[in-house]
Amino acid sequence: MSKRAQNPKLDEASILMDARKIIAPQIEDRSRRSFLLRSLTLGGVAMLSGCNITDSDNVETALSSISRFNDRVQGWLFNPDAMAPTYTESMITRPFPFNAFYGIDEAPVVDEDSYRLEVTGMVADKRSWKLEELRAMAQIDQITRHICVEGWSAIGRWGGIRFSDFLKRIGADTDAKYVGFKCADDYYTSIDMATALHAQTLLTLTYDGAVLPREYGFPMKLRMPTKLGYKNPKHIQAIFVTNTYPGGYWEDQGYNWFGGS
Template identity: 30%
Template sequence: AVSGCLSATEQPSVYGNETEATEYQGIELTPISNQGNNAIKGTHYIDRDTYRLQIDGLVETPVNLTYNQILEYPSTSKVLDLNCVEGWGFTAKWTGVLVETLFNVTGINENATTVIFYSADGYSTSHDLDYLLDNNIMVAYKINDVTLPPDRGFPLQLVAEDKYGYKWGKWITQIQITNTGYKGYWETRGYSNKADVGGPPFE
């Protein structure tokens, strides 16, 4: 493949018993094998059966959700570009559950303003609560119609639409709601906490 495109002779990749989508609603998707990928400590491997997503902080009812419980919630799909500050990017179909759906389960304190996403590898990042709700932001469990491979963030990757790639946390294990600002791994190293694509990557 050249420049992230499938040639006419290439066949879609198969992951387990799932076949990777090559296009969606007329939009060509970048094959997973051609997608750029970064992590601070390499790929993390998380056991599906023991995994729990903890949602806590300024919520009415903290929860620890199993992977199967997450799959039971209504799903949503979007084709979105992930753009890295390094200059590369790719187009993929993301499928998962809206963050708002999860917050409807826990309830949110009226003073909440910020949501922190913690990853299994020690990574973290944050977003304004309003951004997550107003833009129908999801945590994805599938990419191009296949379950997230380990290096893509299984079991959950945050899909931070219109934000640079370092705001798209992978291997999400905890979502914490707070009323104070928070700077994550790269943000404490000088990267913009806003991270709008096309805007300045540094503060």
């Protein structure tokens, strides 16, 4: 994902387009969705957000309010027992596309021998982890679709530890609200605990049967087929469990926090 361009002036059409994109995926019934989206005017956005939309600052506030509302709706609709589709090996996208907010040559180089995964926050075991210790835990593979917010998708095969198993191993407080991630490329993001415990959420160490390549996130990537690509952090260096909202690299620039796919 390339760096987001800042738009200092938003017109009404842009506002409504963003609002409709946010709201539409949450409305299951097509006739209801069509009616509601046709009736969504600038006044409707103002009513939903509680803002008087008269300038660009209020527009940003309104869209932020709608996005937070959307986060709550997505969290409420999320079914922790529903599985994302899986695919056969013949359907894997090769080569799998590289995507980040920097060029492929700028992907961080992480030394395997000195690498330590730091674990902090609301966990019983705060010790750091070597890669060899993580590789010694039970591993699974899954072939799932990566969906990018930019509109493209690709199917890949990831292998690693069920994240729920890792959280259990470190004695994480699973009643906490958030799990946050800090990465070697200065990326950061956070997810809800329900998604962290989902059976398809993996702390991945391999891609397509081999050690996770640098361009795909070495030494590890969190892979969640239930979320959009920007919610799947790569080059993870630290994991923390918290009740304080941690935000995220793109989320702090206006992207939806829940990011369900």
